[in-house]
Amino acid sequence: MEGSKIHLSQPEIDLVCNTDIILTKNTIIKKAITMFEELQETMVESNKKISNADDIFSVSPKISKGENYSGLPYVVLDYPRMSNGDNLCFIRTMFWWGNFFSNTLQLSGMYKERYIEQISSDYHSLSNGHYFIGINTDPWHHHFEETNYREIRSLGSKAFETILHEQAHIKIAAKWPLTEWNNAATTLYKSWNFLAGLVS
Numbered sequence: 001m002e003g004s005k006i007h008l009s010q011p012e013i014d015l016v017c018n019t020d021i022i023l024t025k026n027t028i029i030k031k032a033i034t035m036f037e038e039l040q041e042t043m044v045e046s047n048k049k050i051s052n053a054d055d056i057f058s059v060s061p062k063i064s065k066g067e068n069y070s071g072l073p074y075v076v077l078d079y080p081r082m083s084n085g086d087n088l089c090f091i092r093t094m095f096w097w098g099n100f101f102s103n104t105l106q107l108s109g110m111y112k113e114r115y116i117e118q119i120s121s122d123y124h125s126l127s128n129g130h131y132f133i134g135i136n137t138d139p140w141h142h143h144f145e146e147t148n149y150r151e152i153r154s155l156g157s158k159a160f161e162t163i164l165h166e167q168a169h170i171k172i173a174a175k176w177p178l179t180e181w182n183n184a185a186t187t188l189y190k191s192w193n194f195l196a197g198l199v200s
Contacts, residue, residue: 025097029065029073032095035185036063036077039093042189043079047196056080056089056111056199070143073097079192080199087111088169091195093188094142100175101184103191105198106139108169115199119170120161122198126172127153129194133163134171144175172198 008016015021040061047057061079075095082089087109094102107115119126126133132149141148149171152160164170174191176184 025073029075032075033063033065036075036093036095039185039189039192040077040079043192043196046189046193056082058082069096072099080196082111085109088139089199091192091199092142093192095178096142098178100144100177101180101188102142102144102173102175103188103195104142104171104173105195106134106169106171107199108139111199112168112170116164116170119172119198120164123152123157123160125194126160127155129191130174132173132175133160134167134169134173135163137168139169139171142173144173149173 040063043061057080059081061077062081063075063077065073065075067073074097077093078090079093080089080091088106089111090104090106092102092104092106094100094104096102131152132144133152133155134148135150136148150163152172155163172195176187180187
């Protein structure tokens, strides 16, 4: 067999010989999971104080991780996480390597119909809180490029309401830079609590 034609560049050779990179990455992912486990406990405890929230919060929270969302590792915490055909109600807390922390409220089917007026009436709070609204027909994209989200404060209330009604799903999201790691748990919980209030 002739020599392989799959060669590494010198920077790639340097990386593949450096164990510290992967070991440090694994440590960071473990810390992200631990943060989300603590968040999960706080969310469940907080939920006990939220009135009229028993049905959508009846399924236990779930933390999952992966290595390849657009090629990069991620950790997500879903709570609530109701899924029955086209009827979806999620609040997804996400750590995405190299990108951001985010919180996303995602609704479709009967949950969209149930909560759309409440969300519409909270336009000013969402605008002042630097939230975004999803505009992509595919609800499973999480990046914040202009093809996926629009900042609510850049929209008038009528345009905001039009998007709410025209999309088959509702996605309301906020993001924070990874440089804010040390305050992320508090920030993510406050945002989750606000979003949970929109569906309670």
